[in-house]
Each structure stands twice: as structure tokens, then as C-alpha cells.
Amino acid sequence: MSVTPPACPIPRWQLLKQELTNVGPADFDRLRATAAPGTLLDVRRAEEYGSYHLEGAINVDYLGPDFLEQLDALDPDQTYLVYCRSGRRSVRACTLMRNAGITRLVHLDGGINAYDR
Numbered sequence: 001m002s003v004t005p006p007a008c009p010i011p012r013w014q015l016l017k018q019e020l021t022n023v024g025p026a027d028f029d030r031l032r033a034t035a036a037p038g039t040l041l042d043v044r045r046a047e048e049y050g051s052y053h054l055e056g057a058i059n060v061d062y063l064g065p066d067f068l069e070q071l072d073a074l075d076p077d078q079t080y081l082v083y084c085r086s087g088r089r090s091v092r093a094c095t096l097m098r099n100a101g102i103t104r105l106v107h108l109d110g111g112i113n114a115y116d117r
Contacts, residue, residue, distance in 0.1 A: 020094050022109040031106055032056065032081050041082045043093040048085065054112065057083075062093040068100075076101045083108035 023031070032040050032054070042053045043062040053059070060070045062084070074080070080102060084090040087110050094105045108114065 019098075020091065020105060020107045022107045024109055025115045028081060028083070028106070028108045035081055036078060039078050039080050041080055041093075043082060043084050043090050052112070054083065060093075062089045062096075067093075068096070071097060071100045071102070074102055076103070078102075079104035079106065081106045081108070083111050085111045086113050087111040 035056070037056070038058055040054060040057045041060050042049050042057040043060055044053075045061055045063060046059055049057070049059040049061075061067060064070075074097075080097065082090045082094050082097070082105060084093070087108065090107055090111060094107050097105060
């Protein structure tokens with residue numbers, strides 16, 4: 001007899017998001033205006049980044065084969081501003097970054113979709 005586990009009422013990425021500093025577009029823009037170069041991270045695929053990205057962002061593809069190696073190259077003492085399209089990949093990227101010892105993270109809640117473009 002197999003037992004089906006109960007469904008989790010909250011998706012895992014939303015649980016992980018609760019552990020982050022989440023800000024909306026206005027606060028994100030205020031922070032990126034004074035952010036150090038190389039600390040605004042777009043974690044979407046290269047094609048997405050190439051079609052549109054926030055000014056000053058560098059592309060660190062969360063789904064890329066070298067994502068973890070790119071994390072190793074980041075300064076763990078810096079504050080990083082992280083975004084994707086909708087916020088799901090960036091939540092997961094921030095979680096991996098925290099696990100790698102990068103703890104000063106600001107997540108764009110809702111991703112670039114949160115902007116009225």
C-alpha cells in the first residue's frame with residue numbers, strides 16, 4: 001500500500017523567499033543607484049539578459065552550467081542586488097548564494113515583471 005504525502009500548501013520557493021530581504025522596484029532602484037559596480041546580478045538566461053536587463057547588471061545565469069563557479073568568484077563581503085523575470089529563479093539563486101557564504105543579499109520581489117515598463 002502506498003501513501004501519498006499531503007500537498008504542501010505553500011510552494012517551496014515562497015518558503016525560501018521568506019528568509020530573504022525582499023524589496024519592490026522603488027527600493028531596489030534606490031539601492032542600485034548607490035550599489036558598487038558588479039553587485040547587481042541578473043540571474044536569467046543569457047538570451048533574456050541580452051533582450052533586456054537593468055542598467056549596470058551583470059549576467060550570472062542561475063540555470064547555467066557554471067553558476068556555482070561564478071558564485072565562488074563573488075566577494076562574500078559585498079551586498080548583492082539580485083533579480084530575474086518573476087522572482088522565482090532569483091529566490092533560488094539567493095538561497096544558493098547564502099549557502100555559499102554570501103549573506104548580504106537584496107532580492108527584487110516579483111522580478112523585473114514588477115516594473116511598469
